[in-house]
Amino acid sequence: MKLAVDAVVFGYGPSPKVSVLLVKRKYDPFKNHWAIPGGFVEEEEGLEEAVYRELEEETGIKLNYLEQLYSFGNPKRDPRERIVSIAYFGLVRPDAYNVVAATDAKEAEWHSIDHLPELAFDHDTILETAIRRLRSKITYEPIGFELLDETFPFSDLENLYTSLLGREIDRRNFRKKILSLGMLDELEIKVKKGAGRPANLFQFNKERYFQLKNDGFVFEL
Amino acid sequence: MKLAVDAVVFGYGPSPKVSVLLVKRKYDPFKNHWAIPGGFVEEEEGLEEAVYRELEEETGIKLNYLEQLYSFGNPKRDPRERIVSIAYFGLVRPDAYNVVAATDAKEAEWHSIDHLPELAFDHDTILETAIRRLRSKITYEPIGFELLDETFPFSDLENLYTSLLGREIDRRNFRKKILSLGMLDELEIKVKKGAGRPANLFQFNKERYFQLKNDGFVFEL
């Protein structure tokens, strides 16, 4: 019996869509199919350590956030032999897009979660599980910020949420709600992008969030 | 590298306390320490299958609810060799108490989660994770009912929640809230226990819950 880790890595962009990092398999089984990056855990290696190593090797990417997702152990999930996989769930900021593009010749690509190709093994199930987790988790933990640049206009956050939740959000109420939580610092910087009034930049204050959390506060939308 | 499963099994009772099923280890390492029941996954066996088998072997208990909790893979968690454990989380109804007592000579016992003994390996961490999960999960999924008898007076449910959440709940508001969700059937049966007005029995209607869930309803306290 072998043990592997797989990592579902989400990014936000380049269009205002959430996408996931996939690699093209070079060998059988499922040669030339897209798959979630991952690999076997080495004997003396921690699980997260293995995730970071495999991601570095296969895609050159560095994660901004990582958490364990679920373990998949169906005896037949790999046609060759019994492989149990512990799946992880990672987030990167938009600048990671260029990193992947720069990683020479590696067959790693971003795919919008709305148009996914066929995947190897049971990776469709894993990815589905990850998407569900991301969708629900952004409503009770402030992980959405990990997908944005360190400073961002409010509209970016709003677009991320509408895109992920798949429904319209009232821009004004959403803003009030988020700001009332008191986890965002408003910067004195404005950005102009195309037409319209310039937007103020905001920054997620992680320390402040942990303070609040310790005081029994719960993030919730 | 070996793969194991461990199962944190919760019950509600016999006193109005949530308790967990532990087994006493017969061999080293951690001989005579209490531990979470579990064991190695066999080559052709599914993960949940392994959980059910081990629980049957070690405690004779049959679960009412089971879900995967988390996987623990610290390379040093077992002093002998590398063992990765996939932990599960199970619930049983009160009648399971007698079952365990009847299972001959096996060293399985219920322990209140408020007074836990020292545990083998990293089982304290696993148990802590499980308790956190149980505490939070009863507020957004109707799994509390899986710890009660099929039919129960409302006060049982209330006591379960106060005990788990560790804070007072207003009895009247709690009742209104739960009943407004429309997942409980009120039976025409009353039970008297000691002093006080006899209580009506209720029953969780699981089908109705799934219907509601499909219509976008979300359980939430």
Place this chain on the structure above:
DNA sequence: AATTATTGCGTACATTCTACACAAATGTAT
């Protein structure tokens, strides 16, 4: 200078949450 696009803010109303009081139906002590 008018038009369009985007940001920022406020207000009225509906819904939900919270605190609290009292009646009904039983057992228990005298």
Place this chain on the structure above:
DNA sequence: ATACATTTGTGTAGAATGTACGCAATAATT
């Protein structure tokens, strides 16, 4: 039998929160 303690069942007022909007401010575009 009567008074009292105990538990269950129901309602109501005010506070807090959520929801649906309207409109001004600041930019690019025509």
